[in-house]
Amino acid sequence: MSTRVSYPYEIKMKAIEMRLAGIPMRQVLNELNIRHRTQGKTWMSWYKNGEIHRFEQPVGKQYTFHKGPEYASEQAKLEAENRYLKQQIEVFKKVRRVVEEVVGEVAVQLVETLRERMCIKDICTHLGIARSTYYRWKQASTDGRSRQTMERRIGHLCREHKFRYGYRKMTALLRQEIGVNHKTVQRIMQKYGWQWRVKVKKRKQTGQSYYIAPNLFNRDFVATAPLQKLVTDITYLPFGQKQLYLSSIQDLYNGEIIAYSIGERQDMDFVLHTLAQLNHVPKGCTLHSDQGSVYTSYRYQQVVKGKGITMSMSRKGTPADNAPIESFHSALKSETFYLDNLKRTTTAIVEQTVQDYINYYNYIRIQTKLNNQSPVQYRQLVG
Incomplete structure (x- = not known):
């Protein structure tokens, strides 16, 4: 059975001084040769x-709850209380000697602990700091907690949107709730590695220019009205049990996907099914595509003309001439299949993933060029 150790008053006060100075409990125990960690915690609580x-x-002596020791006389009681007040002041002085100057965080904690028994002015006087200094430290502590809250919020938004947004769009989302500087958002996202995932770049072989229809856009992708300029293309979906293809048509006015089809063959019926989804096309509408065989075919050209649409085509081997729809298809794959590592899944999941993303892209995903609104929100607001 171990012998109980009785520590002198001076050791106990020294332990309190060191803890108030921010010295770790382990170091306090080692330097003062205190056996148990709970001993120091008990003294600090007292x-x-x-x-x-x-x-x-003495060891084992416990006073009645909420009562102190019994005093032989009133004079002894007054002397004990006076000694207690002197000890408080002496602790503050020793804290300053230990760390040379009081660290802001420690000072704020001390004031918050003692402000119920002493006014802030007196506490600051004992600490040797001005009240303005205390309030500055306290504000800095509050700002630190506010920054942690912002970091948690940014992390939540990044995960919610599956890291599809860079710091600019993330700033736009946050500004719907609070005022925030874009540089702050950028630093936080870089700190935790929450940056936008880089798209997988693809290169195609270039060839000689070959004109089926003239290039009426010349990379001018700005439209001033809905259904004024449209772009279309086909992309591969090699993620399911069999090869699938996506044919889509995009309105350059707001980037909205207004028609799309998913099929197993990129034949004439496949692209005509997408084209058939265009109803009530206004006069002067122009549809731009590459020089794929389905788009240059007689049958497709006849249907386009029957709808009153003017056809425009990219130069051969120049995907940049049809950049908007190429960019959309790249974003779809990067922000779904590549992001979620869906390299091999079922055909049904591939189709559902594409449908869900197009709905997300049209109705939820904000775009900087649309004043940080989704395509549908922008069309409804302007229209």
Whole structure:
């Protein structure tokens, strides 16, 4: 059976001084040769509760709850109280000697602990700091907690949108709730590696120019009205049990996908099914595509003309002439299949993934060029 150790009053006060100075408990125990960590915690609890008198009680002696020791006379009681007040001031002085100057965080914690028994002015006087300094440190501590809240919010939004947004769009989302600087958002996203995932770049072989229909856009992708300029293309979906293809038509006015089809063959019926989804096309509408065989075919050209649409085509081997729809298809794959690592899945999941993303892209995904609104929101607001 181990012998209980009785620590002198001076050791207990020294332990309190060192803890108030921010010295780790492990170091305090080692330097003062204190056996148990709970011993130091108990002394600190007594100090915070104003029970300094308990530092002098013998081992095993416990006073009645909420009562201090019994005094032989009133004079002895006054002397004990006076000694307690002097000890408070002395602790503050020793804290300053230990760390040369009081660290802001420690000072704020001390004031918050003692402000119920002493006014802030007196506490700051004992600490040797101005009240303005205390309030500045306190504000800095509050700002630190606010920054942690912002970091959690940014992390939540990044995960919610599956890291599809860079810091600019993330700033736009946050500004719907609070005022925030884009540089702050950028630093936080870089700190935790929450940056936008880089798209997989693809290169195609270039060839000689070959004109089936003239290039009426010349890379001018700005439209001033809905259904004024449309772009279309086909992309591969090699993620399911069999090869699938996506044919889509995009309105350059707001980037909205207004028609699309998913099929197993990129034949004439496949692209005509997408084209058939265009109803009530206004006069002067222009549809731009590459020089794929389905788009240059007689049958497709006849249907386009029958709808009153003017055809425009990219130069051969120049995908940049049809950049908007190429960019959309790249974003679809990067922000779904590549992001979720869906390299091999079922055909049904591939189709559902594409349908869900197009709905997300049209109705939810904000775009910087649309004043940080989704395509549908922008069309409804302007229209």
